[in-house]
Amino acid sequence: GIQVExxxxxxxxxxxxxxxxxxxxxxSVNNLQWFHQNPWGQLINLFYIPSGTKQNGRLSxxxxxTERYSLLYISSSQTxxxxxxxxxxxxxxxxxxxxxxxxxxxxxx
Amino acid sequence: xxxxxxxxxxxxxxxxxxxxxQCQVDSQVTMMFWYRQQPGQSLTLIATANQGSxxxxxxxxxxxxxxxxxxxxxxxxxxxxxxxPEDSSIYLCSGTGYNEQFxxxxxxxxxx
Numbered sequence: 658g659i660q661v662e663x664x665x666x667x668x669x670x671x672x673x674x675x676x677x678x679x680x681x682x683x684x685s686v687n688n689l690q691w692f693h694q695n696p697w698g699q700l701i702n703l704f705y706i707p708s709g710t711k712q713n714g715r716l717s718x719x720x721x722x723t724e725r726y727s728l729l730y731i732s733s734s735q736t737x738x739x740x741x742x743x744x745x746x747x748x749x750x751x752x753x754x755x756x757x758x759x760x761x762x763x764x765x766x
Numbered sequence: 767x768x769x770x771x772x773x774x775x776x777x778x779x780x781x782x783x784x785x786x787x788q789c790q791v792d793s794q795v796t797m798m799f800w801y802r803q804q805p806g807q808s809l810t811l812i813a814t815a816n817q818g819s820x821x822x823x824x825x826x827x828x829x830x831x832x833x834x835x836x837x838x839x840x841x842x843x844x845x846x847x848x849x850x851p852e853d854s855s856i857y858l859c860s861g862t863g864y865n866e867q868f869x870x871x872x873x874x875x876x877x878x
Contacts, residue, residue, distance in 0.1 A: 690866060698803075698856050700869040702767065743808065745867075752797045752862045756808045 659684045663744055663757035670734050670764050678729040678760045680744030688747040689720050690754070691729050695740045703729070703742075734764045768795050768863040772870035779849055779877050786845045787873045789859030793840060796862055800834060800844045803856040803872075812857075815842040849877045 660683040670676055680689070691703040704711050704718040706727065711718055715734075720727040731738055741761050745754040769792045779785050791798060798815040813821040813834055821834035836842040846853055854877045859870040 688865070688867075692869075698872045698874065700858065700872075702866060702868060705866040745809075752867065753799065753811055753814065754809075754860075754867055756810075758808045 659686070659746060659748055659755050661744060661746055661755055661757035663742075663760050665760060666758065667761045668763070670762070672734060672736060672764055672766050674734050674764075675730070675732045676734060676762070678731070678742050678744075678762075680727040680729070680757055682725050682727075682744075682746050684725070684748055685722065686746040686748050687750075688752070688754070689727055690745050691718055691727070692743045692745065693738075693740050694743060694759070700743070731762075734762075736764050736766055738762060739764045767866070768792055768861050768868040770795070770859060770861055770868055770870040772859050772873055774873055775871060776874040777876070779875065781850055781877060783849055784845055784847045785849065785875060786843050787857055787859070789842045789844070789870055791840050791842075791859075791861040792863075794863040795840065795868075798836060798842050799860045799862075799867070800832070800842070801858045801860060801869075803858065805854065809858065812844070846875065849875075851877050853877050 662681045693701045706720045708722045715732045717730045741759040743759045745756045771790045800812040801809045812827045813823040815836040833845045856872045858872045
């Protein structure tokens, strides 16, 4: 099956710093989503981005489908950005998501 | 976005018992899924909940351990049967709509 690799596994930032999270996938995909799991376990949808670039406030994402990677940018980080960021993909006609292992982000005040 | 609710939000259970988790989605959802997240790990798909028929299970998951029902378009249940401490996890229901998959708040299960 498809492999999804996220990097870095852990990231510690000071409030106000910028960061880039990466997601590599091993095959073509028809869906790619970024999620934020907050400390209470809730998965928050950030982006549905099988290709192209999107922005939402301080967050933006870019997927280069032909090169099989996606990037999530967080600017001017805040303590509330802390948590685990997951990339998940599906392929073919399936809607089943395969998750990466996540990037654990800690933003210190 | 789709609205998905789950209950219970958390439970502590004894070894050998069973727990049924309920998931309610809004009418915009088409497909429904159940995932497990073991402590400190990522999410793993348990099964696809099929309306009015048997669920489709992923490798490593069986119906006897995780029976699933979906009697109508907007409701599904997952039962964790004959529980052991290894079943302690967060169980999440999800649904697809508008090309995206949305998740419920999860059920945090602890088995003693």
